[in-house]
Amino acid sequence: MAVKIWIAVALTFALSMAGGAVPFQQQTAAPQPAGRWYKGNTHTHTLNSDGDSTPDDVVRWYREHGYQFVVLSDHNFLTSVDGLNALHGADEKFLVVRGEEVTDRFEDRSLHINGLDVDAVVPPQGGTSVTDVLQRNVDAIRRANGIPHINHPSFRWSITAQELQQVRNNRLFEIFNGHPQVNNVGGGGVPGLEEAWDAILTNGTLLYGIAVDDAHTFKAPGNPDVAGPGRGWVSVRAPKLEARELLEALERGDFYASTGVELTDYHATPRQISVNVRATEFSKYRIQFIGSGGRVLQEVAAPSATYEIRGDEGYVRARVLESNGRLAWSQPIMVSSRRSAREGSAAVWFIVAAVGIIRMANRRCTQI
Ligand SMILES: [Zn+2]
């Protein structure tokens, strides 16, 4: 009798291990549904480099247009934000974060890396190749306690997907930049930035995609041929409106990028991703869940959708398409079936052992 119970336990365990309910390994922590959403732009210029407006005017624009934070990121210049925060900052309502666009080059390639909340100005570091220049500047930004993001890779067709992928210790890059000359969607045989993102993710390198204005021109509202404000932003989920909290949330992927779609909620667990759009009266929506190779795993023609993660997708990210061309991008969740494979092989061994015990038991039964 004891043998039969043991067989039943072993078989149940083996079958549960071999079944579809095997948990998979998640390589990154799922964004935790805690905190509030804060809308912000991490890339903006002022008169301190080649912008057309004072820091005060720039900050005022974002404060008056529904943002909760803005990073001033002038070329190779660090604008003090203390006075600006004294004037415009307000608890849980608005925050100015210091920053710099470290502006470097390699031969004819323009290599720009934002340093968010750096302690001090970071001079361009130079280097011996595109990747080397990017890496040296990312490292210098880290040494200055800043958070790096790699800007407009296709501006002057400067950074390929392969070069971007080789940079270490960098988690963020711009998949959308509002400047009219940055070639976000690619062309002439060069893939768009979203396609490059999928190629990098498929190769197993985790990058998060941000959307930014790169605003330079505040005095020509509505002119699509200048780099105006209000075109691309991030919405970050953080415990409070504080620079380090916002930047840490960015680096753990707890945000979405947008060119005009707002989400009411977004949840990602190891088993599912759910997206809910704040639908507007005049728009319709499609929500796509995308996995390895840029493959669309599921598309839902509604403003809310849930995707059940199988475990073999490589990664899963969501994209919302609005009927007037506006977009939102959630951040990828990396998934791997390696543990499933390990557990699958363990299950095979259990089944073999259980079958052996059954045979022995049957033989003993026939003997009795
Ligand atoms: Zn730039």
Ligand SMILES: [Zn+2]
């Ligand atoms: Zn810029």
